[in-house]
Amino acid sequence: MANNSMSAVSAAHACRAAFLTAVTFRNDRWKLHQLHGLHQLLLDTREELISALAEEFSLPIAGYEREYTLLLQDIAWHYVHISKGSTTSQQRLSGTASLQSLPVGVSLILTNSTNPFRYALAPLASSIAAGNTVILATESKSCQFFTLLSEKAKLYLDSQSVHFLQELDLQDPIFDEVDQVYIIDKQPIRYSHLLSSPIATFHSTVLGFNLAVVDDGMKVTSELTKKLYDAFTLPHSLAPEKLTAAFIKHGEIQAFAKSFSTTFGKNSLGLKFDSKELTALGLVPFVGDTYQAELSHLAQSSTCPKSALFEAIKTADWAGVLLVLLYTSFDQVIDAISALEMTPLQVALLAPTSKSHVSYFERWTRSKVLSVGNIQSVIPPVIQPGIPLSSKSLQPFFPPVVFGQLRLKVWGEQSETPTMSSVQSRNKMLIKPLASEPNQTMEFFGYMKRVFIGTGIVIGGGIIVAGLWMRYK
Numbered sequence: 001m002a003n004n005s006m007s008a009v010s011a012a013h014a015c016r017a018a019f020l021t022a023v024t025f026r027n028d029r030w031k032l033h034q035l036h037g038l039h040q041l042l043l044d045t046r047e048e049l050i051s052a053l054a055e056e057f058s059l060p061i062a063g064y065e066r067e068y069t070l071l072l073q074d075i076a077w078h079y080v081h082i083s084k085g086s087t088t089s090q091q092r093l094s095g096t097a098s099l100q101s102l103p104v105g106v107s108l109i110l111t112n113s114t115n116p117f118r119y120a121l122a123p124l125a126s127s128i129a130a131g132n133t134v135i136l137a138t139e140s141k142s143c144q145f146f147t148l149l150s151e152k153a154k155l156y157l158d159s160q161s162v163h164f165l166q167e168l169d170l171q172d173p174i175f176d177e178v179d180q181v182y183i184i185d186k187q188p189i190r191y192s193h194l195l196s197s198p199i200a201t202f203h204s205t206v207l208g209f210n211l212a213v214v215d216d217g218m219k220v221t222s223e224l225t226k227k228l229y230d231a232f233t234l235p236h237s238l239a240p241e242k243l244t245a246a247f248i249k250h251g252e253i254q255a256f257a258k259s260f261s262t263t264f265g266k267n268s269l270g271l272k273f274d275s276k277e278l279t280a281l282g283l284v285p286f287v288g289d290t291y292q293a294e295l296s297h298l299a300q301s302s303t304c305p306k307s308a309l310f311e312a313i314k315t316a317d318w319a320g321v322l323l324v325l326l327y328t329s330f331d332q333v334i335d336a337i338s339a340l341e342m343t344p345l346q347v348a349l350l351a352p353t354s355k356s357h358v359s360y361f362e363r364w365t366r367s368k369v370l371s372v373g374n375i376q377s378v379i380p381p382v383i384q385p386g387i388p389l390s391s392k393s394l395q396p397f398f399p400p401v402v403f404g405q406l407r408l409k410v411w412g413e414q415s416e417t418p419t420m421s422s423v424q425s426r427n428k429m430l431i432k433p434l435a436s437e438p439n440q441t442m443e444f445f446g447y448m449k450r451v452f453i454g455t456g457i458v459i460g461g462g463i464i465v466a467g468l469w470m471r472y473k
Contacts (some may be wrong), residue, residue: 007165008135008137008165008168008172008173008174009172009173009174009177011135011163011165011174012106012108012135012174012177012178013177014160014161014163015106015133015134015135015160015161015163015178016105016106016133016177017160018133018158018160018161019103019105019106019132019133019161028082028083030158031078031082031128031129031131032079032082032083033158034128034157034158034161034162035075035078035079035082035125035128035129036079037156037157037158038075038121038124038125038128038156038157039072039075039076039079040156041149041152041153041155041156041157042068042071042072042075042121043072044152045148045152046068048148049068049145049148049149050064050065050068052144052145052148053114053116053117053145055144056143056144056145057114057237059114059235059237059238060235062235063234063235063237063238063239064115064117064235064238066234066235066238066239067115067117067118067235067238067239068117070117070118070378070397071117071118071121071122071125074122074125074396074397075125077395077396078125078126078128078129078396078400081129082129096410096411096412097408097409097410097411098408098409099406099407099408099409100406100407100408100409101130101400101401101404101405101406101407102131102404102405102406102407103130103131103132103403103404103405104130104132104179104180104403104404104405105132105133105178105179105180106132106133106134106135106177106178106179106180107127107130107132107133107134107135107178107179107180107182107403108134108135108137108174108175108178108180108181108182109123109124109127109134109135109136109137109182109184110137110138110139110168110181110182110183110184111123111136111137111138111183111184111185112138112139112140112184112185112186113184113185113205114237114238115205115237115238116138116145116146118238118381118397119184119205119381120136120138120184121136122396122397122398123136123182123184123397123398123402123403124136124162125396126396126397126398126399126400126402126403127182127400127403128162129400130400130401130402130403130404131404132179132180132403132404133160133161133162134161134162134163135163135164135165135174135178136149136162136163136164136165137164137165137166137168138165138166138167138168139167139168139169139170140166140167141166141167143166146164146166147166149164150164150166170190170191170193170194175194175197178199179199180199180201180403181194181197181199181200181201182200182201182203182402182403183195183200183201183202183203184202184203184205185202185204185205186204186205186206187204187206188202188204203381203382205240205381207240207345207368207379207381208240208342208343208344208345208346208367208368209244209245209313209314209317209340209342209344209345210231210240210241210242210243210244210344210345210346210347210348210375211243211244211245211246211247211313211337211344211346211347211348211367212227212228212231212243212245212246212247212347212348212350212375213246213247213333213337213347213348213349213350213361214246214247214248214249214252214350214351215330215349215350215351215352215353215357216249216330216351216353217351217352217353217354217357218351219350219351221252221255221256221258221259222259222262222263224259224350224351225256225259225260225262225263225264226263227350227374227375228243228246228322228375229263229264230375230377231243231348231375231377232289232322234377236320240345240379240381241345241346241375241376241377241378241379243322243375244313244316244317244322244323245313245316245322245323245324245325246322246323246324246325247295247325247327247333247336248324248325248326248327249326249327249328250294250326250327250328253292253324253326257287260286260287260288260290260324261287264287264288264289264290264322265287265288266288275319277315277319278291278315278316278319278321281293281298281308281311281312281315282294282297282298282308282312283312283315283316283323286324289320289321289322290321290322290323290324291316291321291322291323291324292323292324292325292326293312293323293324293325293326294325294326295309295325295326295327295328295332295333295336296327296328296332298312298325298336299332299335299336307341309325309336309339309340310340310341310342313340330357330360330361334360334361334364334365337365337366337367338364338365338366343366343367343368344366344367344368345367345368345369345379346367346368346369346370346371346375346376346379347365347367347369347370347371348370348371348372348374348375348376349361349370349371349372349373350373350374350375351373352372352373358372368383369383380395380396380397380398380399381397381398382397382398382399382402383395384399384401
């Protein structure tokens with residue numbers, strides 16, 4: 001432990017010296033050079049890195065190949081945006097202002113994940129793009145992946161500015177030698193003594209569930225089923241975007257049964273799990289790797305009325321099956337999603353009935369990502385405000401600002417501080433009481449009065465007609 005501790009502190013001192021004396025953040029060429037080196041390192045060691053991970057964690061190579069590809073795309077994003085050197089400025093009453101992201105200095109990224117492409121190397125690239133010197137560490141004692149990176153990195157990266165550490169002890173004095181500690185793991189409990197520091201941040205790799213809601217709009221069931229299947233078969237334990245549950249209207253399940261049988265039945269993943277835990281929650285086998293349940297039954301469970309749906313979704317996610325939930329009304333789905341104990345990572349509204357349905361759904365449901373008409377297949381762990389998630393406007397997994405500190409830059413002629421009377425006069429014209437909305441209390445009683453009068457006229461007219469008919473028949 002002592003030797004490892006010394007090497008860790010030595011790495012921190014080397015990073016400090018490099019940050020203070022070398023070009024680092026003072027020159028974008030340094031960032032570009034390191035990103036190019038990291039990119040080349042990945043290209044030259046692709047097969048070795050992927051094979052090492054697949055062997056160590058017993059996960060499919062195809063899953064790691066997907067994550068590897070996304071990482072290359074991530075590095076390209078950083079490279080292009082640094083090359084452009086653009087800053088966003090915004091005009092204000094008091095001159096021109098822009099937000100700058102400055103490096104923090106020495107950044108320590110401690111990561112423990114089965115997906116180091118997304119949760120180790122992506123943060124490394126982002127911290128480099130922010131202009132920091134970086135120490136990428138893991139607690140693993142025998143990780144082939146990190147061993148390979150440590151051996152090869154010196155050939156591609158600045159050996160004084162970027163360091164890889166294995167078997168890092170949580171009591172190591174290195175945590176007092178850095179400017180930022182960014183911890184990536186499933187749960188924060190083990191790191192409570194570190195997270196009490198103002199320089200420490202925890203990022204959970206458990207982001208939430210992904211749900212799809214099939215609405216009443218126009219649809220081709222076979223195409224929509226394919227979307228569900230593609231989202232469901234994303235690599236388990238690697239891709240947090242993997243679909244967990246799909247809400248399908250009760251009256252449409254027969255139409256979907258055939259396409260489900262074709263897609264899910266013939267392409268079963270052959271998952272092994274104890275089905276007793278699923279059936280105990282009221283879930284019944286549907287097709288292939290899918291189970292179904294009546295949403296109303298889960299919502300009205302006598303044993304655990306508040307968490308029955310949440311438990312069903314959580315168990316389906318653990319078992320690696322797709323949960324098909326049958327609903328009767330749109331409001332039933334909205335109520336169910338809103339009542340979940342954990343905010344979903346993504347809720348996808350497929351085949352929406354109308355724009356008003358989309359707007360209604362948007363206002364009354366909660367999720368970190370709302371997808372309309374499709375299911376988002378790649379979701380960054382850190383979603384940067386102001387940047388939409390689409391194939392035309394990609395953003396990196398970890399925006400550089402996560403590893404930086406913001407500074408507001410203001411320049412130009414400043415306006416004088418306004419007087420209270422001028423502000424009050426201006427606000428009087430801008431801030432006005434809202435007009436009453438229809439169907440409020442008084443409007444409601446007026447409406448009911450009109451209904452009663454109208455009903456009375458109809459009934460009275462009916463009585464008169466009946467009386468005349470009886471008299472002259």
